[in-house]
Amino acid sequence: MATSQLAQLAAQVADQVLPYLPEAVQSHASNVSPVALVALLAAVPAAAASLAASAASSSSSSRKGRLPPHVGHWVPFLGSMVSFGMRPLDWLAEQRKQHGDIFTFTMFGREMTYVLGPDGNHAVLNGKLADISAELAYNSLTKPVFGADVVYDTSNPVFMEQKRFVKAGLSAENLRSYVPLIEAETLNYFTRWQGQQGEGELAKALAELTIMTASRCLMGEEVRSNLDESVAQLYHDLDQGFQPINFLFEKLPLPAYRRRDIAQKKMADLFLDIMKERRATGRTNNNDVLQVLMDADYKNGTKLTDIEAAHLMIALLMAGQHTSSTTGTWCMSFLAANPDVFAELTTELYNELGGDWSRPLDFDLLKRLPLLDACIRETLRLRSPIYAIMRKVVRPVEIMGHVVPAGHYLCASPAVSQRDPEVYEDPMAFKPRRWLDTSNNAQMQKILRAETDMAAAEDFGFGVVGGSARSNYLPFGAGRHRCIGEPFAYVQLKTIIATLVREFATFEFVMGPEAFPKEDFTSMIVMPEKPIMIKYTRRERSPLSGAAVAAP
Ligand code: HEM
Secondary structure (H helix, E strand, C coil): CCCCCCCCCCHHHHHHHHHCCCCCHHHHHHCCHHHHHHHHHHHHHHHHHHHHHHHHHHHHHHHHHHHHHECCCCCCCCEHHHHHEEEEEHHHHHHHHHHEEEEEEECCCCCEECCHHHHHHHHHHCCCCCCCCCCHHHHHHHHHHCCCCCHHCCCCCHHHHHHHHHHHHCCHHHHHHHHHHHHHHHHHHHHHCCCEEEEEHHHHHHHHHHHHHHHHHHHHHHHHHHHHHHHHHHHHHHHHCCCHHHCCCCCCCCHHHHHHHHHHHHHHEEEEHHHHEEEEEEEECCCCCCHHHHHEECCCEEEECHHHHHHHHHHHHHHHHHHHHHHHHHHHHHHCHHHHHHHHHHHHHHHCCCCCCCCCCCCCHHCHHHHHHHHHHHHHHHHCCCCCCCECCCCEEEEEEEEEEECCCCEEEHHHHHHCCCCCCCCCCCCCHHHHCCCCHHHHHHHHHCCCCCCCCEECCCCCCCCCCCCCCCCCCCHCCCCHHHHHHHHHHHHHHHHHHHHHHEEEEEECHHHHHCCCCCCCCCCCCCEEEEEEEEEEECCCCCCCCCCC
């Protein structure tokens, strides 16, 4: 999860808050800049937090050692919020050049300490529970959306067990059964892009398709069949509760907050009703994650309760939606901008299908598409949806010869490492083959070795996590908070992208390669700026079978 993409936050808060202030205050407030208004609204609690943090910081620094260098700023309290929020990755890379791999800056009254590079990634992702906490960093944002007693609203060992349950639901056997479901959903969805040739909007299509496929595979067919009606609106209202404003203000008397709370309850009720219905009808032979949670027991013998299962399902929906849908959108955008790679991918797929476009995809076939795999890897290198990972410091912690005081937010940014020109040749270029032809590249070999390094392997309670966090490639994180959705995300993305490559002979931006979308840092996930208009030509079809026929 990102620290915050706060550049436009001030305007966002002002827009939402202003209509609800008393008239007299409104008339004054409308003359004040949004930034000042937000600062005013936040001043009391945040100033108190900031004072407490700086008190902790000065006592710890005198007690234990040197504080990290502090980035200067002009506006007290807001600090570097605007410059960071506008283009965080470039800004972090610039600060790194100036200050080195560790530095602190003030943002909205909070002290953010970034630790960059492989050692920084290791310090955050493998930090000790007694030193740093994800729960303290995230729970005020996630609890109102997910619900109580799951994820960051429970003790870490309990959450680790909850991750174990979900991981069991994502078994190879289940993943195998999801491929035909995702393929069918994709083919069905893209009938909306009509005609042999035409234009369509990519980001909307992938967002809708991702929620359809994830709900069908993970949540169960009952949720999928409700999706066009009630669930899509509930999802939208929950998602609106997952914005940077919610990170800063846990509670505000605003309609979006109220809609979030109502949606949370309704969504939980939906899952509770499905569980009740499954039990009442004995229909408990399902290969979705919901069924695994319904049957799960903690190690101490107690059952995962239905309400916990419902809240965990909401957490999975939120964790997997934007991450996968933006990755798919970026990947198809890279392919639209690189027709040579699109053509190579077409040939790879055509050959694996034995020259028969009508052959269905399957789990084993997807494993035999190295270029497709490399395209997704390269997309995640350049466009990690979660570009910064955050923890809160519980007790002063020594990193890279400095002491980071209690109260600071400690952040890693694998995304900065993934664009490091010292490590990746031509770092901003989309070159999937860099993952395949590594024989003459010691840096790439090192990265791939780190992924399979079992010396650092550890079981935090949800199965062994291998691989070193001291790496320049970590789009799924590492350590106890490592992503458990990666295998599902890969199956989902590969199936969707392979289906699109099979369906479309050409897939390009309407406005030409220059129309490649810019990064939008204003929400919690790095999204592409919309709309992304694509012009397509479908492959020729056999008049008898309706299947695509033309060779690449
Ligand atoms: C391309 C897709 C995805 C990316 C790039 C991604 C990335 C990440 C990252 C970086 C983390 C570590 C967060 C941290 O350390 O604070 C994480 C954790 C997690 N992800 Fe994903 N994720 C993706 C898809 C999914 C999906 C599909 C699911 C669910 C089905 C999922 C569920 C989770 C869960 C449960 C955690 C654990 C959080 C924790 O332990 O604190 N993710 N993900």
